[in-house]
Amino acid sequence: MKDDHALRRWSRVLVAVLAGCALLAGVAACGSNSSTSTSASTSAATSAGTSASTTATAPAESGDASQTANNRPVKKASGTPIKTMTITSLDSQGPVYPNISITAKAYEQWINNHGGIAGAPLQVTVCDEHGKPTDASACARQAVQDKVVAVVGSFSFLGTNIMPALEKAQIPVFGECCPITPPQWTSDISFPMGTQPLYGVGLVKRAVEDGCKNINAVIIDGAQGFLPPMENAMKAYGMKFGKTVILPPTAQDQSPQVAEATGGGADCVIMIVSETPYIAWNQAWVQSGTKARMYGPQGNLDNVSIKGLGNAxxxxxIGGMYPDLATTPWAVYRQALKDANADPNQDYNSLGGMGTWAAYTGFTQIAEAIPGAPQSINAKTYLAQAAKTTNLDTKGMVPVIDFTKPWTENPPFKRLFNRTVVFSTIKDGKVVPLTTEFEDVSDLALGKKPSQ
Known part of the structure; x- marks a missing residue:
């Protein structure tokens, strides 16, 4: 039976922490850089040497890039462009996401070299909202003024500032990895493809299935909204966290928190922590000599935060929304990054990078399904086509999505169409794929044990 009280509590807590969303950083759109970018461009983000880059994850080599997602021919697009916008933060005192901008422009280049969208070229505008509400609203107004077909593959903490203008103009918001504001969870113009904030539930699922008996949780301060569905999942298994540690986002030495998290006989620790504090955490974790196993989020427990620690x-x-970048679904993405001379210092094995590529892949499929495309493609026709799409198939980037079936069991999050997780692990000091099958966590998030 649905626990309405738990659902209301989950919704209230998530909304309450939005005021502190800047603390989430990579928790929400993994692979971010929290330092200021001084040279990221809103129009050409594919050149090397972006000053915001601090990560170092080169595109993987495996997979057959000669086989595109749709076996598209090498052919130049021509005609009137189809306009989209991608909104994120590039030049800001807070978290920045150059990997989103780079990926959006790499997709533009790739699709235009492979026949475009129904033959027409794609024109992507990347709008930098600078981490400021006024600039986020300005991006939305620019999208309306430019008559874009959709806002695609974006991430911003400022959805409440972005959504009103788009809702009024009925411009779809498509493919986001990480919706984190109420309008993105409920608006009929919102079509996210990611699973935010449910991958914490997936971490619980995996830990229990791995035989963990004494599980603690570590949540970075500001991300407490992830906790209620995780607690629901523990309850479904007849368990509860031994203790929950709230991690200060600015602490340099995490040794006291590691000692607390691994105390009480804990055999496993589930982490909702962003990338920068994870670096200090991992160093303290290794130094502690603990035998407990960590379960952390994609793009944060990553090759950046484990760098220099060998095989410790x-x-x-690692639990996340997308299969690892090294797997077959991303072969074209890896090749497109090379073709675009994408900054090798950025982390593309991330929610921001892979989420944006998946979003544009899905956008293209729906746009090309519009009768009379490309001449008939506009915001109105795209919104109508997306709303009746029952089988968006990205060939393994995300599971097949049915946009006609909102999450009716959980109205505050009705627009979360994809509620699955996949897993990676760490081997020989590197993040490697562990699973490629998507595991549904809808029931667990509601406190119901999934059927066997």
Whole structure:
């Protein structure tokens, strides 16, 4: 039976923490850089040497890039462009996401070299909202003025500032990895493809299935909204966290928190922590000599935060929304990044990078399904086509999505169409794929044990 009280509590807590969303950083759109970018461009983000870059994850090599998602021919697009916008933060005192901008422009280049969208070229505008509400609203107004077909593959903490103008103009917001504001969870113009904030539930699922008996949780301060569905999942298994540690986002030495999290006989620790504090955490974790296993989020427990620690973290588990970048679904993405001379210092094995590529892949499929495309493609026709799409198939980037079936069991999050997780692990000091099958966590998030 649905626990309405738990659902209301989950919704209230998530909304309450939005005021502190800047603390989430990579928790929400993994692979961010929290330092200021001074040279990221809103029009050409594919050149090397972006000053915001601090990560170092080169595109993987495996997979057959000669086979595109739709076996598209090498052919130049021509005609009137189809306009989209991608909104994120590039030049800001807070978290920045150059990997989103780079990916959006790389997709533009790739699709235009492979026949375009129904033969027409794609024209992507990347709008930098600078982490400021006024600039986020300005991006939305620019999208309306430019008559874009959709806002695609974006991430911003400022959805409440972005959505009103788009809702009034009925411009779809498509494919986001990480919707984190109420309008993105409920608006009929919102079509997210990611699973935010449910991958914490997936971490619980994996830990229990791995045989963990004494599980603690570590949540970075500001991300407490992830906790209620995780607690629901523990309850579904007849368990509860031994203790929950709230991690200060600015602490340099995490040794006291590591000692607390691994105390009480904990055999496993589930982490909702962003990338920058994870670096200090991992160093303290290794120094502690604990035998407990960590379960952390994609793009945060990553090759950046484990760098320099050798194989000390081997065997720890990573849960996320997208299969690892090294897997077959991303072969074209990897090639497109090379073709675009994408900054090799950015982390593309991330929610921001892979989420944006998946979003544009899905956008193209729906646009090309509009009768009379490309001449008939506009915001109105795109919104109508997306709303009746029952089988968006990105060939393994995300599960097949049915946009006609909102999450009716959980009205505050009715627009979360994809509620699955996949896993990676750490081997020989590197993040490697662990699973490629998407595991549904809808029931667990509501406190119901999934059927066997």
């Amino acid at each position: 973290l081997d065997g720890n588990i």
